[in-house]
Amino acid sequence: MVRRVFVLIFLGLTLISGCTEAVPRDNSARILAMGDSMMAWNAGSRATVSDNVESILGEPVIDRSVVGARIFYHLPVSGALGMNISQQYRPGAWDWVIMNGGGNDLWFGCGCSACDRKMTRMVSPDGKQGSVPALVRKIRDSGAKVIYLGYLRSPGVGSLIEHCRNEGDEFERRLTAMAQKDSGVYFVSLADMVPYGDRSYHGFDMIHPSPKATREIAKRIAGIIR
Numbered sequence: 001m002v003r004r005v006f007v008l009i010f011l012g013l014t015l016i017s018g019c020t021e022a023v024p025r026d027n028s029a030r031i032l033a034m035g036d037s038m039m040a041w042n043a044g045s046r047a048t049v050s051d052n053v054e055s056i057l058g059e060p061v062i063d064r065s066v067v068g069a070r071i072f073y074h075l076p077v078s079g080a081l082g083m084n085i086s087q088q089y090r091p092g093a094w095d096w097v098i099m100n101g102g103g104n105d106l107w108f109g110c111g112c113s114a115c116d117r118k119m120t121r122m123v124s125p126d127g128k129q130g131s132v133p134a135l136v137r138k139i140r141d142s143g144a145k146v147i148y149l150g151y152l153r154s155p156g157v158g159s160l161i162e163h164c165r166n167e168g169d170e171f172e173r174r175l176t177a178m179a180q181k182d183s184g185v186y187f188v189s190l191a192d193m194v195p196y197g198d199r200s201y202h203g204f205d206m207i208h209p210s211p212k213a214t215r216e217i218a219k220r221i222a223g224i225i226r
Helices: 002-016 049-057 076-083 103-110 116-122 131-141 162-179 211-225
Strands: 031-034 061-063 096-099 145-149 185-188
Touching (some): 049 061, 049 096, 103 116, 103 162, 116 131, 116 162, 145 211, 162 185, 185 211
Parallel strands (some): 031 061, 031 096, 145 185
16 A cells, blocks of 8 residues: 555656756756656755766766656657656767666566566676667767666665565676676666665655765766766
């Protein structure tokens, strides 16, 4: 029942959200951000991951991430508006593309249970095949380097995604294998970021990142770009 109520709230947020920034505010921008709610969270207070990357690097970041976005999303209109992560990408003179995705596919798509088939469709055990490597290769073919982010872990208290830990670990093992095959792809794990029992890295729902967490995530990204 609790999970059902949260899903309804989450979908409501999704309906009123869109791309954080659909039209580039600065044609000189060289960094693109895309993905799901981990990237888009805290947009109302201008404290998203990309907001913090902008602040740290002093470089504009175009953010097209969307709350609720998935790797697999088949509705054409809302998919084109960014619910399908691959459709958030826009060709440009990007030096870097910061992205994430896959968490919603595992949580909403299979409830983090019996997810092997869906996970393999996203990225194969060896990191070579699947929708995620195909999207990353498309971006790399443009000349941009890619930073693929993992997900925050539950602090072990009061979170609806605590049971997703094993699936998250396996998904990120595969993403690590993918990144190791291309020197222009960087996988950034966040698995070690949240101390056990520390609620300060999550928002009210104990799933999405707090402003403190987005700042720490941005520091890891900025360290790679620098």
